[in-house]
Amino acid sequence: MTRSRILVTTPIPEPGPSLLDGAAEVTVLEEPPTYEDLAARCASGEFDVVLTQLRDRIDAPLLARAKVKGISNFAVGYNNIDIAAATGRGIMVGNTPGVLTDATADIAMLLILGTGRRVIEADRMVREGRFHGWEPELMLGADVSGRTLGLAGFGRIARATARRALAFGMEVLFAPRPPADRPVDESELGEFAGRVRKVSWDGLVAESDYLSLHVPLTEGTRHLVDADVLGRMKPSAILINTARGPVVDEAALVRALRSGTIAGAGLDVFEDEPRLAPGLADLPNTVLLPHIGSATVSVRAEMSRLSALNAIAMAEGRTPDHPVNP
Numbered sequence: 001m002t003r004s005r006i007l008v009t010t011p012i013p014e015p016g017p018s019l020l021d022g023a024a025e026v027t028v029l030e031e032p033p034t035y036e037d038l039a040a041r042c043a044s045g046e047f048d049v050v051l052t053q054l055r056d057r058i059d060a061p062l063l064a065r066a067k068v069k070g071i072s073n074f075a076v077g078y079n080n081i082d083i084a085a086a087t088g089r090g091i092m093v094g095n096t097p098g099v100l101t102d103a104t105a106d107i108a109m110l111l112i113l114g115t116g117r118r119v120i121e122a123d124r125m126v127r128e129g130r131f132h133g134w135e136p137e138l139m140l141g142a143d144v145s146g147r148t149l150g151l152a153g154f155g156r157i158a159r160a161t162a163r164r165a166l167a168f169g170m171e172v173l174f175a176p177r178p179p180a181d182r183p184v185d186e187s188e189l190g191e192f193a194g195r196v197r198k199v200s201w202d203g204l205v206a207e208s209d210y211l212s213l214h215v216p217l218t219e220g221t222r223h224l225v226d227a228d229v230l231g232r233m234k235p236s237a238i239l240i241n242t243a244r245g246p247v248v249d250e251a252a253l254v255r256a257l258r259s260g261t262i263a264g265a266g267l268d269v270f271e272d273e274p275r276l277a278p279g280l281a282d283l284p285n286t287v288l289l290p291h292i293g294s295a296t297v298s299v300r301a302e303m304s305r306l307s308a309l310n311a312i313a314m315a316e317g318r319t320p321d322h323p324v325n326p
């Protein structure tokens with residue numbers, strides 16, 4: 001029997017490589033491919049499945065020429081792939097849900113604490129020899145306990161963030177997936193019934209001390225947080241983004257942070273990664289992380305396992321364990 005052929009666009013940690021090697025002929029690219037290179041490889045007929053990363057753009061023109069059966073994304077998000085175009089061409093897509101929920105919620109909580117309590121500014125002060133002893137008004141920050149956390153979206157990662165925030169004594173509000181605002185009724189709230197409050201998107205924007213984004217990137221959520229929304233947040237509010245950069249208009253955010261329209265931002269994702277909007281890195285009232293929501297050793301190993309198993313299943317003509325196509 002001929003072995004399936006799988007292209008891996010970037011080296012991944014174990015156990016994915018061992019699983020793949022045991023099941024298929026594997027080609028691993030040592031350097032991330034350019035769009036043109038990846039498109040040509042997908043069109044070559046040399047591969048049954050491609051194991052992709054978020055930075056690999058799998059758009060409709062690439063898919064129109066592609067001769068692959070499946071795409072296995074090493075991520076839970078799949079905004080880098082045109083799912084409708086893949087589905088239209090009968091190309092399966094798989095992702096890695098569930099395994100990174102807690103790690104990403106940890107980073108959301110870390111950004112809430114780190115931005116509110118000015119941890120980067122404080123650390124820098126110590127390292128630069130500017131700490132001259134305890135002072136009553138040194139590095140005063142914002143409270144976390146007793147403050148209101150607004151969650152935009154109420155999926156897995158938002159709920160895991162809610163769990164942490166409740167343990168920190170925060171009041172938790174949510175608005176499900178703006179702007180579509182899919183109704184979430186009390187029976188769906190499970191452990192959160194009576195402990196979190198559902199509000200409208202506008203209510204969330206106006207009431208939150210910390211507004212944390214947990215929505216996928218779609219045409220409906222692109223620039224969901226724009227100058228208008230920032231202008232309707234409290235001047236003391238802090239924006240947290242562990243979802244996708246383009247959900248925020250980053251240039252508008254820089255203006256809002258500079259002018260004091262809002263007080264701070266904790267960001268793990270950026271609009272045009274790895275580039276930052278001009279001026280963002282100079283703002284003291286920000287905590288900026290390099291998209292490390294899922295970056296723990298065990299989580300990346302699980303993502304590797306799931307993406308490899310998805311890839312092997314699709315290469316063998318089976319539906320992956322974690323399919324994305326409708």
Ligand code: DGY
Pocket residue numbers: 074075076077078100293294
């Ligand atoms: C994802 O999986 O979508 C994250 O953004 C990266 O782990």
